[in-house]
Amino acid sequence: MIVPEPKDLVKDELFLSWFYQTSDSVFICRNTDKEILLAVYNQPAEKWVDEFFMHGKDGFVCKENEFERTCKNTFKTQKKVSFSFSLEDKGILTVSCSPVYVEEMEEWIVLVVGKNKQNLIGSYNASLLTYLSNTEDAVLVRDVNGTITFVNIAFSDMFGWKSEEVLGKKVYEINILPVSLIEESSRINEMSLRGSSYSHITTQRLRRGGELFDVSITYSYVTDVDGEIVGSLSVFRDMSEQKKIESLLRESEERYRKLVDLCPLPIFVHQEGTVQYVNHAALTLMGTDDESKLIGNSIYSFANMEHHAEIKKRSTEVHQEPVQGISEYTIKTLDHQYKMIEAMVTSISIRDNKVNLVLLNDITEKKRQEEALRESEKRYRLIADNSYDLISIIDRNGIGKYISPSHEKLLGYKESELIGDTATMRIHPNDREHTYETFQKVLETKEQQRMEYRMYRKDGSIIWIESILRMFDEGDQSDILIESRDITERKENEKMIRRLDKLSVVGQLAAGVAHEIRNPLTSIKGFLQLYQEQNLEKKEDHYWEIIFSELNRIEEIINEFMVLAKPQEVDRKSVPIQDLLSHTIVLFQSEAHLNNIEIDVIYVETEQMSIYAVENQLKQVFINLLRNAIEAIKPQMGKIRIKVESRDGEESVRFRFIDNGPGIPKDRLAHLGTPFYTTKEKGIGLGLTISQKIIHEHKGDFRIRSGHKRGTLIDIVLPRYNLSHRQSI
Known part of the structure; x- marks a missing residue:
C-alpha cells in the first residue's frame, strides 16, 4: 500500500523542507475510533515501519502496544508524550509524540519524531x-x-x-x-x-x-x-561569568591583596600545589612569622598523608566547579602541633594565571569540645534509651524535645507523635489542674517536684504515673527533665490492701456477731415452733408466717456472715458446665416468666466442657447474679443472656451475664463488692462480696462493666477441668 505524500496533508513549505531533510524518523498518524493509522512517514522512518505498523483494510495500522497507547494518550490529553524503543539490530529510537492541528484537514494529527540514538553516537x-x-x-x-x-x-x-x-x-x-x-x-x-x-x-x-x-x-x-x-x-x-570575575580581580588586585592580608582567617594561595601567598593569619596558624618557610613549599607537606588524594582531587575540580564545599583536614604546623582545620577552596585568576585560593579555619578546640559533648551525650542517651522508666525533656511551654523509647512500650505512642506536642490532652481531666500547678511550681521555685496522676494510653486505657520534675539549663535555655514510671500496679495493690483490710475486719466482726446471735436464735426459733403447735388457731397463721419468714432471713444473714468469717471446707470435683447452669436457671424460670423476663443461654462449643469446682458455691454465685439481674429489670420487660465460651487456648471458660436493665451509674460501680454496700432497698451488701470471694478462691476472675441506662455485663473466668488444675487448686 502506498502512503500519500506529506504535501497532500500539510501545505507548510518549512515543514515539508524539514520533513524531507531531517535525519530523524518522522511519522504522521491519524486517529479513528478503533485504531491508530499511519498517514505519512519519511525515508529515515522506513526501517521502523514494520516494527510499529501492519497492513490493514484502511491502511497501515499500529500494531505495537506502547506506540499505539502513547499516540492515543497524546490525542486524549493534547500534550506531548515521549518514550523509547530498543532493538539489537536497529538501535535505540527515542520517540516524541506531539499533537498538531492541521487547518487544511480540519483535524488533529499526531506528529511522531524519533531519534535513532545508536546511529547518532x-x-x-x-x-x-x-x-x-x-x-x-x-x-x-x-x-x-x-x-x-x-x-x-x-x-x-x-x-x-x-x-x-x-x-x-x-x-x-x-x-x-x-x-x-x-x-x-x-x-x-x-x-x-x-x-x-x-x-x-x-x-x-x-x-x-x-x-x-x-x-x-x-x-x-x-x-x-x-x-x-x-x-x-x-x-x-x-565562561562569561568567570571572565567577568577574572577581569574584576585583575582591576582590583592591590585592593584585594590588602583585604586578604587583613583577613582574620588564614588564607593560602597555591598553583598546582605550590604555595604562592599566605596572609598573616596563615602564618600564625602554622606557628611561624617567616613567610619564606611556607611560600614555595608544597601544600601537601603540611597535610597528613591520608588527605593528599582528597586535596589533589578538589584542587583539580575547582577549575571546573568554582564553588566547592567545606572539607576537614588534619595538618602539622611548623611548631610540631597537630591541628584540625576546615578548608574551602575556590579558583581565581591572578595575572591571567589560574590559582587556587584556600580559606582555612582552625577548628581544633571546637572538635575537642564536640567530641567531649558526643561522648557525654552518648553515655546519657544510652542510659535514657535503655531505661524502663519514661524519660522526657520539655521546654518551659511544656513542648516535648526528647522522648525516650520506653514511651512507646508503655503508652503506645511513637517518639514522633510526642516530640513537638504537649501532654495535656493525654492527662486525665481530673488531674490536669494538679499537674499544671506542679509544673508551674517547678518553673517558679526551680526545685524538684513530685506528682502522681492518671494518663491515657494510645488505646484509650488509663494508667497511673508518678513523675519527678527537675529544671536544668542547656545553653541559654532552661528545660525540664521528667522521670516517670508506671505505678498502676502499686495503686491497685494499695486499693486491694485497703479492701482486704476492710474485709478482714468485716470477717472478724461477722464471726463474733454470728456466734453471739446463732445460739439464742436457735432457742427462740425452737420455742416458737413449740408454741405454734400448741396454738393452732387459723386466724393467727399469717402472724406465724411473718415471724418465721423474718427468722429465716436472720438465719440467712448469719450464714452469709459465716462464709466471710472463715474458710469453707470444700469438696471440689468435675462439674459439667451445662448441668451447673441448667440446675441454677430452673430455680428462676417461674419468677422470670411472671415478670416477662427471658433467660437465654448460648454455649460456644462448651456444652461438653467441665470445670473443677465446688458446685454449690458456684450455684450460689450464679443465683446471686440472676437474682440481681431480675430485680434490676423488674417491673419492665427484659432479657438476661448467659454466654459461655472457652478462653486462652481452651485453658479457661468465661461465663458472661448480660442484662438490659437500667445499669449502674459510674460513681456507684467502683464501690460494688465492698462489704455492706448495696443499691437495693432491702439488701445487706454481702452478695457480690461473697460471690467475688468464691470466684477468687477458685483461681478465677470476676469483672463488672455497666453504665447508666446501658445494662450490666459481668464476666466470670474459671479454669477448665484438667489434671494440672486439679493438682494446683
Whole structure:
C-alpha cells in the first residue's frame, strides 16, 4: 500500500523542507475510533515501519502496544508524550509524540519524531547519551554535511534556541557564530570530521538576542556502530561569568591583596600545589612569622598523608566547579602541633594565571569540645534509651524535645507523635489542674517536684504515673527533665490492701456477731415452733408466717456472715458446665416468666466442657447474679443472656451475664463488692462480696462493666477441668 505524500496533508513549505531533510524518523498518524493509522512517514522512518505498523483494510495500522497507547494518550490529553524503543539490530529510537492541528484537514494529527540514538553516537553507549542529554554543558551534534542532528536542554538554555528550531539546520543559519569566527569554526569542525579532537578552546559565541559571551568549547567526532565517522560533537561551557570575575580581580588586585592580608582567617594561595601567598593569619596558624618557610613549599607537606588524594582531587575540580564545599583536614604546623582545620577552596585568576585560593579555619578546640559533648551525650542517651522508666525533656511551654523509647512500650505512642506536642490532652481531666500547678511550681521555685496522676494510653486505657520534675539549663535555655514510671500496679495493690483490710475486719466482726446471735436464735426459733403447735388457731397463721419468714432471713444473714468469717471446707470435683447452669436457671424460670423476663443461654462449643469446682458455691454465685439481674429489670420487660465460651487456648471458660436493665451509674460501680454496700432497698451488701470471694478462691476472675441506662455485663473466668488444675487448686 502506498502512503500519500506529506504535501497532500500539510501545505507548510518549512515543514515539508524539514520533513524531507531531517535525519530523524518522522511519522504522521491519524486517529479513528478503533485504531491508530499511519498517514505519512519519511525515508529515515522506513526501517521502523514494520516494527510499529501492519497492513490493514484502511491502511497501515499500529500494531505495537506502547506506540499505539502513547499516540492515543497524546490525542486524549493534547500534550506531548515521549518514550523509547530498543532493538539489537536497529538501535535505540527515542520517540516524541506531539499533537498538531492541521487547518487544511480540519483535524488533529499526531506528529511522531524519533531519534535513532545508536546511529547518532556510534559506539557510545546509552549511559553516554544520558550524560549528553543531562549535562550542564551545552552539546551540539552535526552530521558529515554540517546539519545539526542533536542539541541538549543545556544548549537551549545557553543559546536561547529550542531544539526543534535548530535541528536540520546548519550552524551559520541559527546565528550563534560571530562573523569573524565563522571560518575558524568551520576549519575546526572539518578537522573533527577527520578524527581530531580539541579541548577547552576559549572563544566567543552569540546568544539568540545577539549578546556576545565567552565560552570554552571541546570538539570531537562521532562514529557509527562500525567505527565510521558520521558527524562531529561540540561541547560548550559558558565562561562569561568567570571572565567577568577574572577581569574584576585583575582591576582590583592591590585592593584585594590588602583585604586578604587583613583577613582574620588564614588564607593560602597555591598553583598546582605550590604555595604562592599566605596572609598573616596563615602564618600564625602554622606557628611561624617567616613567610619564606611556607611560600614555595608544597601544600601537601603540611597535610597528613591520608588527605593528599582528597586535596589533589578538589584542587583539580575547582577549575571546573568554582564553588566547592567545606572539607576537614588534619595538618602539622611548623611548631610540631597537630591541628584540625576546615578548608574551602575556590579558583581565581591572578595575572591571567589560574590559582587556587584556600580559606582555612582552625577548628581544633571546637572538635575537642564536640567530641567531649558526643561522648557525654552518648553515655546519657544510652542510659535514657535503655531505661524502663519514661524519660522526657520539655521546654518551659511544656513542648516535648526528647522522648525516650520506653514511651512507646508503655503508652503506645511513637517518639514522633510526642516530640513537638504537649501532654495535656493525654492527662486525665481530673488531674490536669494538679499537674499544671506542679509544673508551674517547678518553673517558679526551680526545685524538684513530685506528682502522681492518671494518663491515657494510645488505646484509650488509663494508667497511673508518678513523675519527678527537675529544671536544668542547656545553653541559654532552661528545660525540664521528667522521670516517670508506671505505678498502676502499686495503686491497685494499695486499693486491694485497703479492701482486704476492710474485709478482714468485716470477717472478724461477722464471726463474733454470728456466734453471739446463732445460739439464742436457735432457742427462740425452737420455742416458737413449740408454741405454734400448741396454738393452732387459723386466724393467727399469717402472724406465724411473718415471724418465721423474718427468722429465716436472720438465719440467712448469719450464714452469709459465716462464709466471710472463715474458710469453707470444700469438696471440689468435675462439674459439667451445662448441668451447673441448667440446675441454677430452673430455680428462676417461674419468677422470670411472671415478670416477662427471658433467660437465654448460648454455649460456644462448651456444652461438653467441665470445670473443677465446688458446685454449690458456684450455684450460689450464679443465683446471686440472676437474682440481681431480675430485680434490676423488674417491673419492665427484659432479657438476661448467659454466654459461655472457652478462653486462652481452651485453658479457661468465661461465663458472661448480660442484662438490659437500667445499669449502674459510674460513681456507684467502683464501690460494688465492698462489704455492706448495696443499691437495693432491702439488701445487706454481702452478695457480690461473697460471690467475688468464691470466684477468687477458685483461681478465677470476676469483672463488672455497666453504665447508666446501658445494662450490666459481668464476666466470670474459671479454669477448665484438667489434671494440672486439679493438682494446683
